[in-house]
Every structure is written in C-alpha cells, then in structure tokens.
Amino acid sequence: MGDLDFWQKHSLSFLEMALQADKRERLSPASGYGHAQGTCGDTVEIFIQVQGDFIRNASFETNGCLYTIACANTVVHWVEGRSLQDARNLEPVSVFDYLETLPQEEFHCAEMAVDALRMALARISRIAAPPTSGH
Template sequence: MDEEVSDFWQSHSLKYLEMAFRTDKQEIIKHPDGYGKKTGDCGDTVEIFLVAFDNTIEKASNYINGCMNTAACANTIVNMVENKTIDQAWEITPEMVAGYLETLPQDHFHCAELAVGALYMALSNLLELRRAQWKKAYNVR
C-alpha cells in the first residue's frame, strides 16, 4: 500500500497536485454574471461561476462533485480564466487543460472536456445575461 501512495505522489506533476488539492476557488457565488453546470457520463458534475467587469473575468470559482481528476481540471479552468478577457476564455480547450496539468491520466481526459464544457456554458450564460439584464434576477443554480 505504501508503494502505491508513493507512486501517486511521484507520478504526478506539481501543477497537477496543486490543482487537484486546491480548495480556495471552490465556492458558490450567489449572483454570478455567468453560470454553467455540466454532468459527465461518469457521473461527475462541474459548476463554474464567473464574475465579469466590462470584458474581463475578474473572479471565477467552481463547485464539483467528482473525482480528483475532475477537481484538478475544474481548478485549472478557474486558474486559466481569471483576469482574462471573455474572448480569451472561449479559446481554452480540453487539450490546454490537460497540457497545463502535465500528468492528467489519458483515461481521464473526459474530465478536462467536462470542465471546459461547464466553462463554455458559463460563458454562454454570461453573454445571454448581458443581452437580457432582467434574466440575471432569475439566474439560479
């Protein structure tokens, strides 16, 4: 058993470990400017919350119900989008998330796809709420 634990810590990059165990950005924002929720075939769920000013995402957070790989991917998304423009956020791909983490297991690439899918839903919601401001009062989780 100790060998398995040792292998885990040795077989993952520092970036992966940091993102997998990070909790400071796991937060439900009450009235986000953009919100997206996606559940994968595996049963994992990622929720992304965005707060934007003008064209910049000033704050992002996530709430997940899933495995460590999903947590790592969701935290990576939040890390990548904060202080970026909305257009830059649209350019984030699952490949970029997996590349940043360096050691995301190939059989868990769907976790990166899930997190990016939730981001795209949050970005779509943000743009929709900007077009119809009155909807923000009804934007519920």
C-alpha cells in the same frame, strides 16, 4: 507504498490543482453559471463574475474525482483576469497539457470542465444583452 507512488507520478501542476481549494465555492452573485455532467456521473459547476469584458472572479463546485477537481480548478485559475474572448478560446487539450500527468483515459474530465465554462460564458452573453423595450 501506493500513496508514495501517487505523489511521485504526478506533476506539481496536477497536484496543486487537485489539492488547492481556494476556488472551490459558489460565487454569489455570479454573472454566469454553467454545469456539465460526464458519462461517469461527475458534475462540474463553474461560476464567473464579469467586469466589463473581463472575468474578475471564477470558482467551481464538483462532486467528482481528483481528476475532475484538477481540471475544474485549472479552468477557473486560467480564466480569472482574462478577457471573455480568451476564455471562449480555452480548449480541453490546454487543460490536459497544463496538468502534465492527467491520464489520457481521464481526458473527459478536462472536456467536462471546459463545457461547464462554455455554458457559463454563453449565459453571460444573454445576461449582458441590453433589454428590449417598446418605450
């Protein structure tokens, strides 16, 4: 009966993001890479490919639980096709709200996924900066 409870207590949005695996991969080459580790020991890695000022492709890897997977998947699905500025504005509460049934005590999973995204975005800025040359 416990398995049935799981399916009934979670929203379709949560179930899709927790179980969909099409974005769970390491993009190569990645324009930006970020990682974050939670106090629970879970790790999230975010990979993004940028074209101009837009995120063309995004993916993730994690060693985390189903809640971490759902949050990381939500982040990469949300940012793909959006501007870098829109991606910078993503907040953990937006991930939490989208998933609808993420338990409050797992909110740190949304924070971890957004932290990994922010690190990837910060690294893009450094990569995209024009090289300085004395010539």
